[in-house]
Amino acid sequence: MNKFWVVCKQVIRKNIKSPSYIVLLLMPILLLGFMFGLAAIRTHTNETPQIAIISNSAPFRTALVKNKSKDYVVKRAVDTSKKAEKALSREKLDGYLTITLTGKQVSAVYKSRTNGNSLDTTSLKNTLNSLKMQQTAAQLGLTSKQLTQLFTPASFKTQSVSYTNGKERAQKNNQQDINSILAMVVTILIYIFMVSYASLIAQEVATEKGSRIMEILVSSVAPQIQFFAKITGMFALILLQVVITAICGLLGMKYLSGNIQFLKDIDLSQIQPNFVIILGLFFILGITLYTILAAGLGALVSRADQVSQAVSPLTIIGLVAYGASFVAMNSNTFLIKLGSFVPFVSQSIMPVRYAIGNASTMDAVISLVVLAVTIVLVTWFTTRLYTKHVLDYSDKKIWKRIFKRNS
Known part of the structure; x- marks a missing residue:
């Protein structure tokens, strides 16, 4: 067991200093910093617009000037077109509104x-329309109570439901959107982690083979112990990045929700614990499957420059699974249903199907079980592969060696 931890620590110590891992580790931090920078620039540049209001009706102008809004500031002293044009040309105003009343018409x-600073004129339009309605009501002899009754909107509620095997399941409003966002975020992270760490573990094994260090290691540490120690060390590195990514995500949710529209719509209270658990399991099992297989593929190469050739099939499969997850957002065809139960692609497709209500909890559990069983089988196969080929420096093609010596 002592040898196991020695190899494990060596893997952690070596890779945590490597440029490729440092880039992976800093990526969420740099992204968060970039988003904070954009938010700061937006806060400083998007100042409240300074406007003026001009009208041939004093009561109309007074009512608009008195109306307080967070979207703009009215310069009360600017009350004529001449003053407004002069202030606008000297950049003391961002714009001005001219209101003309002609009989019953308002333009x-x-x-x-x-x-100048841009103005969302929606608030200004709503205030203007409200004043116009009050003027029209006064001309028609309507009381304030009658006016209120006239423009009280109809009660309107929304109810979200999903159907699984013909059975209706009620959901909280906006819950499906939140689930879909979380599922897509996890799918993206799965793809990034799978590709990155599959290459990293394969490179780790291949580098030791290429430098002939592996011969010394094998003489003192059994290949099986080496294999599992390297996998454990790599998962320690993955865990560190997951923690840093999660912290960056939580900080982003807390401090950037006011600047990014889709973050404003996420109500964390609507997130279901069982949904988060299922997403987490797909994330863990998906990365585990690819990392273990990549370690075995790394043992097949003779030199470090052959790593990309060895892991390219895994990368392609991961890319296909990633693309299929986007298709699953708007499709529930037979191939998508089948893919959500097939290992190597299910970790990306099933979370999306489950999030949008096209798969039940039982479907997700079955997919997880199949994925877990596959990991056990792949671990058994890859351990044998690693043991047989860890000292193999043959120049034969990688895939020919697999089928020849493991058949």
């Missing part, structure tokens, strides 16, 4: 500078 024109 408005907003003039703005192209290099």
Whole structure:
């Protein structure tokens, strides 16, 4: 057991200093910093627009000026078109609104500078329409109570449901959208982690073979112990990155929700614990499957420059699974259903199907069980592969060696 931990620590110590792992580790931190920078720039550049309101009706203008809004600030002293044009040309205003009343008709024109702070005119339009309705109601002799009754909107509620095997399941409003976002985030992370760490573990094994260090290691540590120690060390590195990524994600959710629209729509209280557990299991098992197989493939190469050739099939399969997860968002064909139970692609497809309600909890559990059984079989196969080929420096093609010596 002492030898196991020696190899495990050596893998951690070696890779944690490597440029490739440092880049992986810093990627979420750099992304978070970039997003914070964009948010800061947006906060400083998107100042509240300074506007003026001009009208041939004093009561109308007074009502609009008194109306307080967080979307704009009204310069009360600017009350004529001449003053507004002068202030606009000197960049003391971002724009001005001209309201003209002709009989019962109300028309408005907003003039703005192209290099000024932009204004969302929705609030301004709503206030203007409200004043117009009040004016019309006064002309028609309607009381404030009648006006309120006239414009009270109809009660409207939404209810989200999903159907699995013809059975209806009620969901909280917006819950499916939140589940879909989480599923896609996990799918993206699965792909990034699978490709990155499959190459990293294969490179680890291949580098030792290429430098002939493996011959010394095998003479003192059994290949099986080496194999599992390297896998354990690699999972320690994965765990470290998962922790850092999770911390960055939580910080982003907390401090950037006011600047990024889709984060505003995420209500964390609607996230179901069982859904998070299932996503987490697919994440863990998917990465485990690819990492273990990549370690065995790394033992097949004779030199470090052959690693990309060895792991390319895994990379292609991972890319196909990643692409299929996006198809699963809008499709539930037979191939998508089948793929959600097939190891090597199920870790990307099933979470999406489960998130949008096209798969039941039982379907997800079955897929997880199949994935777990596959990992056990792949571990048995890969251990034998590693043991037989760890000192194999043959120049024969990689895949020919697999089928010839493991048949």
